[in-house]
Amino acid sequence: MKIVQKIKSALKELGFVQKGRYFYHPDSAFFIEFVTPPVSVGKETIKNYNYLGAITLLSxxxxxxxxxxxxxxxxxxxxxxxxxxxxxxxxxx
Incomplete structure (x- = not known):
């Protein structure tokens, strides 16, 4: 199974629904978007990334x-x- 399918499957198990390139959850005002590489802002390609790790949130x-x-x-x-x-x-x- 490709990584994309694994991600989609995991999100579905968590209750997310895919609409186009966005994943929505009925209990959240936020959505998840997986952008197509290369990531860019306008016409400027992002070249430097900062890995900050996993985000842990309180309920x-x-x-x-x-x-x-x-x-x-x-x-x-x-x-x-x-x-x-x-x-x-x-x-x-």
Whole structure:
């Protein structure tokens, strides 16, 4: 199985739906795009890449717990506002 098929299969198992070159998930406002090489911005080909590694994200629930802990322990009003914003963005709450 080619790498492209492996990626498509893995995304499908995670609930993503392919529409053209984009992969959408019903629980996310974001999408994934795999661009055709060479990667470019306008007519300028990108030549230097920075590998930053895997991205690990908190779930919305864990994010809110973290922000509320900051508010509770350090009286961080901005953390309370952030927790509220995350909650408001959730569809199933």
């Amino acid at each position: 919305p629930t864990d994010c809110v717990k973290d922000r509320l802990a900051s508010f509770y322990y350090w009286n961080d009003r901005q953390a309370l506002e952030q927790a509220t914003m995350v909650c408001k963005e959730q569809k199933n709450v």
